[in-house]
Amino acid sequence: MNRRAYIALFLPLVAFGVGQLFTGAQDPHQRYGKDDAEWTRWRMGELCTEEGVYFTGSGNCVNCHAPDPNGHALVDENGATVSPVSDWQATLMANSARDPFWQAKVDHEGLVNPTHRESIENLCTACHAPQGYHEAHMTGNAGPNGYTLEDLLDDELGLDGVGCTACHGIDNDNLASRHNGDLPINEENVAWGGFENPWDGLMSGQTGFIPAYGEHMRTSEVCASCHSLYTHTQDLEGEETGEVFFEQTTYLEWVNSAFNAENVQCQTCHMPLVEGGAIAATQPNWLFPQRFGKHHLVGGNAFMLKLMRDNAVQLSLSASPTQFDSTIARTVASLQRETARLEVQQLASETGEWAFAVEVENLAGHKFPSGYPARVAFLEFVLTDGQSDTLFHSGRWSEDEGIAGRDDEWEPHWNEITSEDQVQIYELVMGDVSGANTQVLERADIILKDNRLVPRGFSTLHPVYDTVQVGPMAALDLDFNRRNDEEGSGTDRLIYRVQADPSVSSVEATVTLHYQAVPAKWVSALFEYSDQSDRIAAFESMYNAADRTPVVVASKAAKGWPGFDPEASDWRVAPNPVAAGDALRLIPAGTEQPVEIRLIDMRGRVIRTLDLDEALGGHNVADLEAGAYLLHLVFEESQQSIRWLKN
Numbered sequence: 001m002n003r004r005a006y007i008a009l010f011l012p013l014v015a016f017g018v019g020q021l022f023t024g025a026q027d028p029h030q031r032y033g034k035d036d037a038e039w040t041r042w043r044m045g046e047l048c049t050e051e052g053v054y055f056t057g058s059g060n061c062v063n064c065h066a067p068d069p070n071g072h073a074l075v076d077e078n079g080a081t082v083s084p085v086s087d088w089q090a091t092l093m094a095n096s097a098r099d100p101f102w103q104a105k106v107d108h109e110g111l112v113n114p115t116h117r118e119s120i121e122n123l124c125t126a127c128h129a130p131q132g133y134h135e136a137h138m139t140g141n142a143g144p145n146g147y148t149l150e151d152l153l154d155d156e157l158g159l160d161g162v163g164c165t166a167c168h169g170i171d172n173d174n175l176a177s178r179h180n181g182d183l184p185i186n187e188e189n190v191a192w193g194g195f196e197n198p199w200d201g202l203m204s205g206q207t208g209f210i211p212a213y214g215e216h217m218r219t220s221e222v223c224a225s226c227h228s229l230y231t232h233t234q235d236l237e238g239e240e241t242g243e244v245f246f247e248q249t250t251y252l253e254w255v256n257s258a259f260n261a262e263n264v265q266c267q268t269c270h271m272p273l274v275e276g277g278a279i280a281a282t283q284p285n286w287l288f289p290q291r292f293g294k295h296h297l298v299g300g301n302a303f304m305l306k307l308m309r310d311n312a313v314q315l316s317l318s319a320s321p322t323q324f325d326s327t328i329a330r331t332v333a334s335l336q337r338e339t340a341r342l343e344v345q346q347l348a349s350e351t352g353e354w355a356f357a358v359e360v361e362n363l364a365g366h367k368f369p370s371g372y373p374a375r376v377a378f379l380e381f382v383l384t385d386g387q388s389d390t391l392f393h394s395g396r397w398s399e400d401e402g403i404a405g406r407d408d409e410w411e412p413h414w415n416e417i418t419s420e421d422q423v424q425i426y427e428l429v430m431g432d433v434s435g436a437n438t439q440v441l442e443r444a445d446i447i448l449k450d451n452r453l454v455p456r457g458f459s460t461l462h463p464v465y466d467t468v469q470v471g472p473m474a475a476l477d478l479d480f481n482r483r484n485d486e487e488g489s490g491t492d493r494l495i496y497r498v499q500a501d502p503s504v505s506s507v508e509a510t511v512t513l514h515y516q517a518v519p520a521k522w523v524s525a526l527f528e529y530s531d532q533s534d535r536i537a538a539f540e541s542m543y544n545a546a547d548r549t550p551v552v553v554a555s556k557a558a559k560g561w562p563g564f565d566p567e568a569s570d571w572r573v574a575p576n577p578v579a580a581g582d583a584l585r586l587i588p589a590g591t592e593q594p595v596e597i598r599l600i601d602m603r604g605r606v607i608r609t610l611d612l613d614e615a616l617g618g619h620n621v622a623d624l625e626a627g628a629y630l631l632h633l634v635f636e637e638s639q640q641s642i643r644w645l646k647n
Contacts, residue, residue: 046059046318047059047062047085047089047160047318048156048157048159048160048163050156050157050160051208052131052135052139052157053135053138053139054134054135054138054139054165054169054185054186054187054189055131055134055135055157055163055165055166055169056164056165056207056208056209057131057156057157057160057163058085058088058094058160058163058164060206060207061084061085061164061207062085063206063282063283064202064203064206064281064282064283065083065084065085065280065281065282066083066085066086066282067081067083067086068081068083068282070282072279072282072285073278073279073280073281073282073285073287074278074279074280074281074282075278075279076274076275076276076278077274077275077276082274082278082292082294084164084294084295085164085295086323087294087295087296087297087326087327088164088295088297089318089319089323090305090309090319090320090323090324090326090327091295091296091297091298091327092297092299092301092304092305093161093162093297094160094161094162094163094319095161095308095315095317095319096127096128096129096161096162097125097128097129097132097152097158097159097160097161098159098161098308098315098316098317099128099304099308100307100308100311100315100535100538100539100542101304101307101518101523101539101543102124102128103149103535103539104526104533104535104536104538104539104540105441105526106120106121106124106149107149107529107533107535107536108440108525108526108529108533108536109440109441109442111529111532111533112440112442112443112529113234113238113440113442115238116234116238116442118145118146118148119145119146120442121146121147121148121149121152122142122145122146122147122148123180123181125147125148125149125151125152125158126147126180126181126182126183126226127162127180127181127225127226127229128161128162129147129152129155129158129159129161130162130166130181130183130226131157131158131160131163131165131166132147132151132152132155132157132158132159132160133147133152133158133181134166134183134185135157135158136151136155138185138187162226164191165191165209166183167217167222168191168192168193168209168217169183169185169186169189169190169191169192169209170183170184170185170186170192170216170217170222171184171185171186171190171192172192172214172215172216175216175219175221175222175224175225176221176224176255177224178224178225178228179224179225179228179229179230180225180228180229180230181225181226182225183225183226188210189204189208189209189210190209190210190212191203191209191210191211191212192212192213192214192216192217193211193212193213193214193217193280194213194214194217194218194291194292194293195211195213195280195290195291196213196290196291197213197290198211198212198213199211199284199287201284202281202283202284203281218265218267219265219267220251220254220260220265220266220267221251223250223251223266224251227248227249227250227251227371228248228249228250228251228252228467229246229247229248229249230244230245230246230247230467231244231245231247231441231442231444232244232442233245233433233442233443233444233445234442234443235432235433235443236432236433236434236443241433241445243445245430245444245445245446246467246468247373247430247441247444248370248371248372248373249467249468250366250367250370250371251266251366252464252467252468253365253366253367253370253454253455253458253468254266254365254366254455255462255464256454256455256457256458256459256462256464256465256468257365257366257454257455257456257457257458258455258456258457258488259365259455259456259457260365260457261457264365266365267293269334269338269364269365270296270297270298270299271293271294271295271296271297272293272294272296273291273292273293273294274292274293274294276289277289277290277291277292278290278292280292296327296330298327298330298331298334299331299334299371300331300334300335300339300369300375300515300517300551301331301375301517301518302328302331302332302335302517302551303516303517303518303546303548303551304517304518305324305327305328305331306324306328306546306547307542307543307546308324309321309324309325309328310542310545310546311542312324314538314542332551335515335551335553336551336552336553336554338363338364339362339363339364339368339515339553339554340360340361340362340363340364340368340377340453340513340553340554341360341361341363341554342358342359342360342361342511342513342554342555342556343358343359343361343556344356344357344358344359344509344510344511344556344557344558345357345558345566345591346509346558346559346560346561346564346566347495347566348564348565348566348567349497349564351502351562352499352500352501352502353497353498353499353500354383354391354392354497354498354500354507354509354560355495355496355497355498356381356383356495356496356509356511356558356560357493357494357495358379358381358493358494358495358496358511359491359492359493360379360426360453360491360492360493360513361453361489361490361491362453362454362455362456362490362491363456363490364455365455366455367452367453367454367455367468368426368452368453369426369427369452369515369517370452373427373428373430373441374439374517374518374519374522374523375427375515375516375517375518376425376426376427376515376516376519376522377425377426377427377452377453377513377514377515377516377553378395378397378403378423378424378425378426378513378514378516378550379394379395379423379424379425379511379512379513379514380393380394380395380396380397380423380511380512380513380514381393381394381395381417381496381509381510381511382509382510382511382512383496383498383500383507383508383509384507384508384510385500385504385506385507391498391500391504391507392420392496392498392500393420394417394419394420394422394423394424394496395423395424395512395514396420397514397549397550399548399549402519402520402521403423403425403519404420404421404423405419405420405421405422405423406423406425406521409437410427410429410437410448410449411423411425411449412449412473413449413451413471413473413474413477413480414494415477415479415494415495416494416495416496416497417494417495417496417497418496418497418498418499424492424494426451426452426453426492427449427450427451427452428447428449428450428452428471429447429448429449429450429471430443430444430445430446430447430448431444431445431446431447431448432444432445433445435448438525439522439523439525439526440525447469447471447472448471449471449472449473449474450469450470450471450474451470451471451473451474451477451480451492452470453490453491453492454470454481454490455490456488456489456490457488457490458481458487458488458490459487459488460475460487474492477492479491479492479493479494480492480493496509502562504562505561505562505585505616505617505618506559506560506561506562506613506616506617507559507560507561508557508558508559508560509557509558509559509560510555510556510557511555511556511557512552512554512555513552513553513554513555514550514551514552514553515550515551515553516548516550516551518543518548519548520548523543526539526540527540559616561587561588561616562585562587563587564587564588564589565587565589566589566590566591568589568590569589569590570589570640570642571586571587571588571589571594571633571640571642572586572587572589572642573585573586573587573631573642573644574587576644576645577644577645577646577647578621578644578645578646578647579647580622580647581622583618583619583620583621584615584618584619584621584631584644585615585616585617585618585619586612586615586616586619586631588616592635592636593612593635594612594633594634594635595634595635595636596609596633596634597609597610597611597612597615597631597632597633597634598610598631598632598634599619599629599630599631599632600629600630600631600632600641601627601629601630602627602628602629602630607624607629610631615631621646624646625646626646626647627645627646628643628644628645628646629643629644629645629646630642630643630644631644
């Protein structure tokens with residue numbers, strides 16, 4: 001059966017599924033029964049089936065790569081589907097060309113610099129609509145101003161986003177040095193994949209694409225071109241200055257990391273392998289399991305996935321709400337399990353002051369946040385007393401105000417925070433030729449701030465550092481990307497120092513790392529043009545209706561007590577001696593806590609056992625006679641006795 005005959009047979013299924021697109025569907029994580037899988041395959045008929053010279057729509061891959069009705073192929077060891085079409089369909093990669101934020105931002109840049117509008121659109125479509133862009137340029141059908149947004153919106157291949165053949169058609173040709181969507185597309189319709197011995201019995205006949213093994217498909221270099229982006233700086237009159245600004249450098253950040261040296265590729269996290277492998281296609285039925293990467297392709301942008309799910313009809317998206325929910329769940333899980341780790345520890349401080357050190361460690365193989373410069377992460381630090389009264393709160397967030405205390409222009413990078421209107425925000429802040437903060441990408445000229453957490457192994461001496469450099473304040477911070485005076489820790493350490501009532505007997509410090517992909521502060525400049533662009537107005541409406549609550553990435557808490565000294569080796573009591581009316585208070589040292597506390601007289605008799613919180617907060621000993629006593633602490637592997645006097 002040739003390619004066109006196959007598509008003709010498939011079209012009736014497409015028609016059947018059109019009216020059913022937004023009815024319920026089975027969770028893609030679950031085992032598929034025959035009827036469920038066949039129904040899902042019908043629904044995938046909404047995917048693009050256009051055929052170009054060098055690309056084909058993802059809908060033409062459904063016949064062999066959708067969920068298997070027989071549960072034999074494209075499943076993991078538990079029988080859950082790993083269909084690349086099913087997993088990819090609700091990702092930002094699949095919907096990159098229909099992304100309403102991206103379309104609105106392209107309009108915004110063109111309205112700010114109208115003489116560059118078409119060149120901006122041609123640049124942006126190279127990555128967001130690679131099949132349409134490269135098909136037009138490779139066939140000579142691109143207009144005199146390139147492949148514009150108007151061209152895209154009338155091109156189903158382009159609207160297929162980062163489709164199957166957009167990635168699998170990339171040749172291994174100087175990939176590490178490419179940028180700005182300069183993809184080396186194979187001109188012979190070879191579809192590169194990770195299988196070492198692909199069988200071409202059906203694929204070339206049905207789709208016109210020849211499967212072949214490409215080692216480069218397992219490496220980060222295949223991602224480099226669209227994740228290394230620079231812009232040509234324009235002045236305030238729209239004239240080029242001759243300078244370039246490295247706007248998005250996720251691939252190069254990975255290059256300057258320990259992950260590169262350790263052979264932890266982009267695919268390791270973003271396309272995790274199926275344990276035990278999987279059969280890659282439903283036809284023919286004698287194929288055997290091989291190494292297989294799940295096409296999860298998640299990043300950190302749960303916000304836009306939710307917005308797209310909630311506006312899928314308006315945006316003409318093919319994925320079901322259930323597929324979006326699965327991708328959203330994977331995204332949040334990645335943020336919370338694989339992105340960052342927090343530590344918080346009390347420091348020694350003077351009476352009436354509480355001091356805590358907070359360390360944030362980046363677990364990702366690139367900066368966090370990475371990619372598009374709107375994204376921010378910030379720390380919320382809350383100090384409460386024993387009665388849960390709030391003594392200090394930095395980094396409070398609300399729907400109406402955003403991050404409380406954030407400076408109107410941009411918040412500095414902090415080494416020490418002493419006031420509630422100071423907040424640690426990890427972000428890239430771009431400046432134009434006048435030095436003013438800008439959200440216009442073409443006007444970006446200098447880095448006003450870049451304290452985004454760098455990956456482990458990141459070095460200022462690396463050859464690519466000039467493209468991924470950190471901002472001036474973070475560069476001067478001796479606790480940024482340094483631990484024990486050694487560079488490359490991938491951490492940031494700062495101190496919170498809080499003045500409080502000296503009578504407070506104990507506190508609890510809670511630090512939370514939040515992440516927000518599209519903050520209101522960043523898109524406010526975009527929305528100023530809503531009356532000049534239907535796409536901007538449409539996105540503003542969707543944005544205002546969306547839940548913009550930041551994602552909690554990590555959280556950690558620690559208790560604090562007056563007089564604590566983390567350098568002390570032995571626990572103490574105070575006051576000593578204890579005068580009439582005073583309470584006996586235990587002062588900790590280090591981080592290990594006793595499992596048992598005994599109050600003993602000098603004859604060795606146990607008078608009572610104490611609860612740790614009570615001992616730390618102050619235990620009333622008014623009923624004891626004057627004399628000497630012991631407070632005996634039992635730890636997991638040691639013991640300590642503290643002698644004290646009662647007057």
